[in-house]
Amino acid sequence: MADTDIPTTPPSFADLVRASAAIGCTSFGGPAGQISLMHAEFVEKRRWIDGDAFLHALNFCHLLPGPEAQQLATYIGWRLHGVRGGLAAGGLFVLPGAIVMLALSMLYVAATGLGWFAAIFLGVKAAVLAIVSQALVRVAGRALTTDFKRGLAIVAFVALTVLRLPFPVVVIGAGAIGWIVGRSRPEWLGAHAAGNGDAGPRPRLTATLRTVAIGMALWAAPLLLVLATLGPDHLLWQAGVFFSKLAVVTFGGAYAVLAYMAQAAVSTHGWLTPEQMADGLGLAETTPGPLIMVTQFVGYLAGVDAPAPFAPMVAGTLAAALVTWVTFVPCFLWIFAFAPWIDRLRRIEALAAALAAITAAVVGVIANLALWFAIHVLFVRSVVVGPLGIEMPVWSSIDWRVAGIAIVAAVLLLVLNRSVWLVLGVSAGLGLATLVA
Incomplete structure (x- = not known):
């Protein structure tokens, strides 16, 4: 050293x-x-x-x-x-980032309906499509290093887009495949256990279990309070439970889970529209901290839309705070419980293989997210076709303003390697320019 x-x-x-x-x-x-x-x-x-x-x-x-x-x-x-x-x-x-995101969420709701504001976010939505595409290219280049990984990515994309399998099923399935393959053909995944020599003294299992118990109690405390005071039909309970589940399956980075979150928040729960989801991702890209902070934006809009028995801003703030709590408390739990075991966990080759398989599947997940955003951002209308209920755009409904801005954003990001901030700024300006075009 x-x-x-x-x-x-x-x-x-x-x-x-x-x-x-x-x-x-x-x-x-x-x-x-x-x-x-x-x-x-x-x-x-x-x-x-x-x-x-x-x-x-x-x-x-x-x-x-x-x-x-x-x-x-x-x-x-x-x-x-x-x-x-x-x-x-x-x-x-x-x-x-949480403070900034909450302020931006409040501003977003307050300014909704203003022509100039809508024009700015027309450009932001186009930029988000380019940003997600850039994430797809980068992750694919880093993750898909073998033919088996490329096959896993394709299978994951088909499972989500065509077969409509739930995101957790795809992630867990990829991990199981990786675990099995890693025991006999680790070279298919390019996965190898890290670390050599003595892993040090074995941590005390009782200490780990105590940490897990404390973390689980803190994680559940606000949810139990909501359940006791507002009941299981209230938005706060439903949002808290949903984002708690999300916190357990967010392997592979924020873009991996955004597809699951966006489609569930829009299609299943009806908390916001696809366009608002794209706006939220654009706002999250401009704030410090993890991109998964977009969950706070989703919570705030959902709370404002179903505020009873609170005032809309109070309900939105409570929902944003609860969503942030159940998203990040588990992160502390994982670290405090498992950090003492780090040297031992890194030596489990099958675990490394499972992670490699999940990372490969994430490429298919991000491709699904990119397709979902493209359908809802570039086109005004879409239809559901076939026995599997595949969503397809109505090609004649393409918004050429968004398409043009998306192309500019893609060139800036993928060809000229400009920063996300610059791309968002240019795209927002081009969106504003559509008011006078």
């Missing part, structure tokens, strides 16, 4: 809080940018954790459901200052 990789004296808790707050306020650009920012701050600049430990922690976080960048921040905080360090680092990674 190079001298520059050797950690210096561990920071004080106050130093960790200050550094984590700074990262939380500047963590734009999705997980890749956020992880790079943490590496620069914690490894290169401050040398609070060595490079190997950072990489091992990142690999461990990939095994867990939820946003890996937020969990990595939580793990580093836990490693430096135990549970309070994990709460500080992980919480401050989320809090700035």
Whole structure:
């Protein structure tokens, strides 16, 4: 290990809080940018954790459901200052984005119906389509390294788009296939267990179970309060249960689960329209913190739409807060419960294979999301055809304004490699220009 990789004296808790707050306020650009920012701050600049430990922690976080960048921040905080360090680092990674997202959600509802506002978000929706397409290209290039992985991605896409299988079934099925294949043909998935030598002392199982029990109680507490006071038919209970389930199956990053969340929130629950879902994703791209913060936008709009017995803004704020709680409390639970086992978990080859298979299937999931957004963003109308109920666009209903802006956004992102912020700004401006065109 190079001298520059050797950690210096561990920071004080106050130093960790200050550094984590700074990262939380500047963590734009999705997980890749956020992880790079943490590496620069914690490894290169401050040398609070060595490079190997950072990489091992990142690999461990990939095994867990939820946003890996937020969990990595939580793990580093836990490693430096135990549970309070994990709460500080992980919480401050989320809090700035949550505050901004709530304010933007309120502004969005207040300005809905204004012509200039609708024109801006016409451009934002077009940009979102290009952003999702870029995510598809990047993830596919990184994940589909073998023919077997490419086959899994195609199967996942067909399962979701044609067979209409639920997202959790696809993810769990891919993981099971990977586990089985990894035991006999790991080379098909290019998966190998990490780590050599002694894994260290075995953590106490009783301590892990105690942590899980405390985390589960905290996770469930607001849901039980809602159930006791408002009943199982209230929006807060339904949203809390749905997003709690979502927190357990969010493997593969935010884009993987967005397809499941978007289609369930729009088609199953009717909490918002496809266009609003695209607007929410656009807003989430402009805020610091994990992209999965778009769940807060969904919760706020759902609460405003079904506010009883509260005022609309109060109901929206309560729903946004509950959704954020049940989305991120599990992230802390996974880290605090399983971080002591990190070196042992990394040595399980079948587990690495299961993760590789899930990552391959995620490519098909993101392709399904891109198709879903394309149908609802580029076309005014769609129809359901065939015995399987496949949704198809009405080709004559294409919105050429959106299509043109989407092409510009795609060129900026995929060809010229411009930043998401620039693309969103240009697209919003082009949308506004359609008012005077």
